[in-house]
Amino acid sequence: MDSARPHERPTAFDRMLAPLHRWIWSDTDRRVQKLLRFGETETDGGRDILRAAEVTSDPLLRRLYLEHAIDEFRHGVLFRRRAAALLKVAPSASNAGFQGDWLAPGGHGLDDLQVDGEPDSDMLAFLHLSEKAAASRFSVYRDVMQHDPPTRAVFEEILHDEAFHMNYTLTQLARVEPKRHRRHLWRARLSRLWKAYLRLATGLAGILGSMLLTIQYFVLLPPFAWLAKRAARRERLGWTSSGRSDSLDREY
């Protein structure tokens, strides 16, 4: 982490989660799954930023968004290529298990991006915070990837672009909204916080749901199974009358 430049320094929260990330990335299957998902997120983000370039009326922003979109598409390719290289060396098992995605969604957060109808100021504030979060997380991922130098190099390369994206979006936000850019940033921060809460709550609800179902399986099902077995033991073998003694004495 000493090698991190000031703009690439991870947040305290991401630093705190570094041991968890180290564990998640230590497994090759999980690494492949995460790289593939990151590749998807980057490409989707690039597509949305390309749409932002189409809808903005600001010529400078259009050019910057285009460069940004090309970067994100390239990141998607880099992640997918690295995942493919890992798969060639060690074919993936079907289930990669826990990946902690609700702690760090796709590394980037660009999947929450909504382009149409958004003013440039809101778009830039959202992009700035997403890129800042990506730069913070990717610097942690790079640092915990000591055991896999090629994947580490991918994060290192992408990190430089994310830092550029983080900086240009802030500069442009201050240009288009010189007086109210801080307010836009706070609004975007609150929106991200709310989405992070929803993600966390969904993740916790999933864990709690699994725990409750497991408890139900082991606590509620055994008595029913026992009752069913007891009833089966009492059942007489073969055809039995339903209790109406005349039923066999008549034609219908």
Ligand SMILES: [Fe+2]
């Ligand atoms: Fe990216």
Ligand SMILES: [Fe+2]
């Ligand atoms: Fe980016």
